[in-house]
Amino acid sequence: MTLKSYSSFLILCGKSENGRLVVQIDNAKLAADDFRTKYQTELSLRQLVESDINGLRRILDELTLCKSDLEAQVESLKQELLCLKQNHEEEVNTLRCQLGDRLNVEVDAAPTVDLNRVLNETRCQYEALVETNRREVEEWFTTQTEELNKQVVSSSEQLQSCQAEIIELRRTVNALEIELQAQHNLRNSLENTLTESEARYSSQLSQVQCLITNVESQLGEIRADLERQNQEYQVLLDIRARLExxxxxxxxxLESEDCKLPCNPCATTNACDKPIGPCVTNPCVTRSRCGPCNTFGC
Known part of the structure; x- marks a missing residue:
């Protein structure tokens, strides 16, 4: 793996890690928004329940006052009933006294009517009327008391259920607050990790960039040396071609000069008499015969 491909691999790794952290942060933000929405919903529901509880408490207070008023009315009716009984007894005693005196007079005169029977009938009528009134009042009081007790029991049950709902909502709110705090801590941790990763990868990227710059400068120098050597090689090739x-x-x-020399039956000759040219350094060269005309070769 070359340095450039390794640096590209590091950059891709850093980008993928940054993308993953960004996705995690976005997910944490979405979860926090969701929990915040749930918290607002539960808070509004809690406020509605509290308002209902306050209304039920007002109704309970009104029912308590109504119960107190009814109890006071019952007490007043009892007092009135006692007063009626006392008045009835007083009237009966008064009538008895009057009828007793009249009875004595009438007995003296001429007894014709059974006053005891009349008094008993009158007393029975009054007692029946009083008993009827008493039963009606007791029935009315019992009915009102039962209705009031039913309302109190229903209100108590509603109050207990509302209190249980409030406790459950408080637990839910506490759990949501704890989870929201945990999500905030997770988001802060992820942001810190992202910052550290960005700083670390930025430092590594700077080092890799410096290394790439150095390698590129070295490659430039090597390329310049190669071009210079190539030019020198081309010059040498040109010189070689010219020399060849x-x-x-x-x-x-030399061959043309050798062809001009006379034939000699000797096997060898010494070509030392005539200079060859400026490039011949050895003036005496032993040459062999060549060609069909027995000339000397180079």
Whole structure:
């Protein structure tokens, strides 16, 4: 793996890690918003329940006052009943006294009517009327008391259920607050991790960038050296080509000069008499015969 590919791999790793952290932060924000919405909903529901409880408490207070008024009315009716009984007894005693005196007079005169029977009938009528009134009052009081007790029991049950709902809502709110705080802590931790990762990868990226810059400068120097060596090589190739051309030219000249020399039956000869040219450093070269005309080769 080259340095450039390794740096690209590190950059891709950093980008993927940053993307993953950003996604986690977004998910944490969405979860926090969801919990905040749930908290607001539960809070509004709690406020509604508290308002209902306050209304029920007012109704309970009104029922308590109504019960107190009814009890006071019952007491007043009892007092009135006692007063009626006393008045009735007083009237009965008065009538008895009056009828007793009249009875004595009438007995003296001429007893014709049974006053005891009349008094008993009158007393029975009054007692029946009083008993009827008493039963009606007792029935009315019992009915009102039962209705009031039913209302009190229903209000107490509603109050207990509302209190249980409030306790449950408080527990839910506490749990949501704890979870929201945990999500805030998680978000802060992820943000700190993201900041540290960005700083770390930024430092590594700076180091890799410096290393890439150094390598690129070295590659530039190497490329310049290669170009310079290539130019020198081209120059050397040109020089070689020119030298080969000159050598071929001199060889042709030497061959043409050798062809002009007279034939000699000797197997070898010493070509030391005539100079070859400026490029021949050894004036005496032993050459062998060549060609069909027995000339000397180079």
């Amino acid at each position: 051309c000159e050598i071929n030219t001199y060889r042709g000249l």
